[in-house]
Structures are given as structure tokens and as C-alpha cells.
Amino acid sequence: MSTTKKLKRVFEVDSSSEDEIHLKKKKQLPRRKCLVCDAEKGSNQFPSHKRVSSHEHDHNVCRPCYRSHLKSEIDSKDWNEVACPECPITLTYKEVKNMTTTRNFAKYEQACIRAALAADPDFRHCLSTTCKSGQLHPGGANEPIFRCQECGHKHCVVCDANWHQDQTCEEFQTIRQRLHAENEQSQQAVQKISKPCPKCKVPIEKNQGCDHMTCSRCRHEFCWVCSADYINIRREGNQRHEENCTHYRAIARLREAPHVALRDFRLDPLRPEPVEEDEPPLFIPDVFGMRNSPTFWELAEDNELGGGLDFLG
Numbered sequence: 001m002s003t004t005k006k007l008k009r010v011f012e013v014d015s016s017s018e019d020e021i022h023l024k025k026k027k028q029l030p031r032r033k034c035l036v037c038d039a040e041k042g043s044n045q046f047p048s049h050k051r052v053s054s055h056e057h058d059h060n061v062c063r064p065c066y067r068s069h070l071k072s073e074i075d076s077k078d079w080n081e082v083a084c085p086e087c088p089i090t091l092t093y094k095e096v097k098n099m100t101t102t103r104n105f106a107k108y109e110q111a112c113i114r115a116a117l118a119a120d121p122d123f124r125h126c127l128s129t130t131c132k133s134g135q136l137h138p139g140g141a142n143e144p145i146f147r148c149q150e151c152g153h154k155h156c157v158v159c160d161a162n163w164h165q166d167q168t169c170e171e172f173q174t175i176r177q178r179l180h181a182e183n184e185q186s187q188q189a190v191q192k193i194s195k196p197c198p199k200c201k202v203p204i205e206k207n208q209g210c211d212h213m214t215c216s217r218c219r220h221e222f223c224w225v226c227s228a229d230y231i232n233i234r235r236e237g238n239q240r241h242e243e244n245c246t247h248y249r250a251i252a253r254l255r256e257a258p259h260v261a262l263r264d265f266r267l268d269p270l271r272p273e274p275v276e277e278d279e280p281p282l283f284i285p286d287v288f289g290m291r292n293s294p295t296f297w298e299l300a301e302d303n304e305l306g307g308g309l310d311f312l313g
Helices: 003-028 063-076 093-099 102-118 169-193 230-236
Strands: 031-033 040-042 123-125 134-136 145-147 154-156 194-196 203-205 212-214 221-223
Touching (some): 063 093, 063 102, 093 102, 102 123, 102 134, 169 194
Antiparallel strands (some): 123 134, 145 154, 212 221
């Protein structure tokens, strides 16, 4: 056997021995389930007390889940509110650094720096809606233009508004106050002549016609007087209006009568005139045996048609 083959064989034996030793060690590690992903993992897959030293409890959230938790905390909370996934205690600067990724820690560190700078009276936040940066801007009214080093957005530190090109601060504030007053007047006028749609809240103005309204945006149908839903009114009659509504009508239940006198009800929806006083009442015979039936007839007025009779079982 050549020397090369002998060395290769020895290497293979040594490698297989090392693999077996590694597997044995791996099998010997105590295993437990992660509280988040519910996967059973070796104890080396969980944070050690050394890396999260300020917390005395056992750490039963695996490292990948711990990192995901910290990413969510850093993205959604202030730097000093980043907390442990197993208890409400916040993590220290060093613990966050130990347990999160480099990218997420950079975000966290920037938040810490901004918080420290914000305590300085010369620190200003960028007013751009798409930028969360800020910087020191000494000078105050003597240097009114703030230019963000991150996004380039400019605003006036005196007026606390976007930079007003070709206008002094006094001119800009006068115009802003006038526009604000006009907007207030417009809002008050809209509130007087309109009502919000009960569903989508868009203002609706009623200029003519009946009180049955249909929102042009969401097509919701409702009563102009009491905002009752017309789906319920169609299904159950005018009893579904609010009791203080002019269209509210209580249900007349005719359980005991063998026939119904309709002198006071308009039967023809196309003829809104009331029945003449000298006309004899119209009788509906009890041909269907309604008197002894558990169901009954109900009368309801239809405001849109001018009147009518609903027979509801």
C-alpha cells in the first residue's frame, strides 16, 4: 500500500472518530422546548445567563426567536422600552448588543444617540413625514432654516413648519392664522348643513327629497333624521327608527281581531289622500284562520310610498 493511501485511510478513520465524538456530545446536551416556536433544541441554542445577566430567570426562548423578538421591539418601541420576551424587564445596552443582529443593533444605537441629543435644547427633529432623523441646530431665530443632513428637507425653526420661500416669518404666520380661521368656519358650516354617514363617516348634505339617504361613497342606506339602518327598516318596518324619530311607528298587533278595520290607513301607495270620513271601513275577513294562528299581521307605514299595509308572519 502506498504512503498516500495509508495517510488517506488514517485521515478517514480520524475524521469518523471525531464525528462520532461530536454526535455523542450533541446527544448528551440537555434539551428543552422553546416557548415561542415550540421546537425542542439543545441547551446551547438558548441564551446563557452570562449574555443576559440582569435577568435571574431561566431563558426558555431560543436564540433565533429571541433575535426576532428584539427586532420587533427595536422597530416599534423607544430605545429604553426594549424588553425581554419572557418578562417585562427591559434589557441593558450590552444585553441588546449580545442578543440581536448587527443591523438591528445599529438601529437601536441610533435611537439611543437621538434620545441623548434630544435632551439638548439645540436638537431639532426633521419635519419630513418620511424621515425620522434629527440633528443639533444652534442659532435659533438667527438661523431659521433647518436643513436635514439625512434627507435634505428644509423647515423653519421659528414657525416650526416647512420652509416658506419668499416669505418672512411674520407674513407666513399671518397667512397661516387666516387659513386656520377660514378652515374652522368651513368646518362649522359643513357641520350645520351635513351629517356624517353612519358607516364611512363622510359628510353628506341633504338638499331635497325624502329622508331615505344613500351614501354616494359606500352606498349605505340610512334615515336622515335618526341614522337608522334601512336594511332593518325594510325587514321589520318603521319600528326600527329611533323612538324620537318623526318616522317611528309602533307595531299594531292584531292578535284578537277576526278582521281588521282599515279606515285610518291609506291602502293605495299611489294615492296618498286619506280615506273619506263617510266611506265605510274596509273589512278583511278571517278567511286564513289568523285569529287562532301563532302568527299575526302587523301594520307599518312606508314613508317613501306615502303609506301602505305590510303583512308580516
